[in-house]
Amino acid sequence: MEYSKQKLLLSILMNFDESFNNQINESAVNQEMGQFIKLSVQELSEKQYRGSLFDKKIDQLISKVNHERNANKLVFNDYTGRLWDQILQIKQRTTSFETAYSLIDILSTKNASLKL
Numbered sequence: 001m002e003y004s005k006q007k008l009l010l011s012i013l014m015n016f017d018e019s020f021n022n023q024i025n026e027s028a029v030n031q032e033m034g035q036f037i038k039l040s041v042q043e044l045s046e047k048q049y050r051g052s053l054f055d056k057k058i059d060q061l062i063s064k065v066n067h068e069r070n071a072n073k074l075v076f077n078d079y080t081g082r083l084w085d086q087i088l089q090i091k092q093r094t095t096s097f098e099t100a101y102s103l104i105d106i107l108s109t110k111n112a113s114l115k116l
Contacts, residue, residue: 006022006054009090010044011062016083017041024081036064062091 021034040061049057065084068074076084 002106003050005090006050009058009087010041012083012087012090013041014045016080016087019080019083020076023075023077029031029068029074033065033068033074058091062088 017037020030020037023030040057044057045056045060065074069076
């Protein structure tokens with residue numbers, strides 16, 4: 001994955017982490033995953049992985065979260081779910097204007113002061 005796409009994905013993951021950990025849900029699955037997501041995003045941010053190592057770490061994160069969503073009923077609120085959908089979209093394909101506008105829409109609903 002190219003570097004600009006990795007930066008975009010990491011910034012969305014940081015928003016996802018913050019949103020997920022601010023959800024009001026005290027289930028054991030959500031608490032455990034909250035900690036996993038927080039540590040994973042922190043590691044990606046601090047160690048500044050690049051190239052295939054970044055891709056591998058992202059794949060592990062996506063795989064675990066998707067597994068927990070399907071197998072253990074991990075719950076996302078609307079905003080967190082929309083961020084997660086965009087993370088999956090960016091990971092699957094190249095970025096596009098459609099992705100950019102979706103992100104602007106999602107992030108602007110959370111932060112009305114977002115300026116272009």
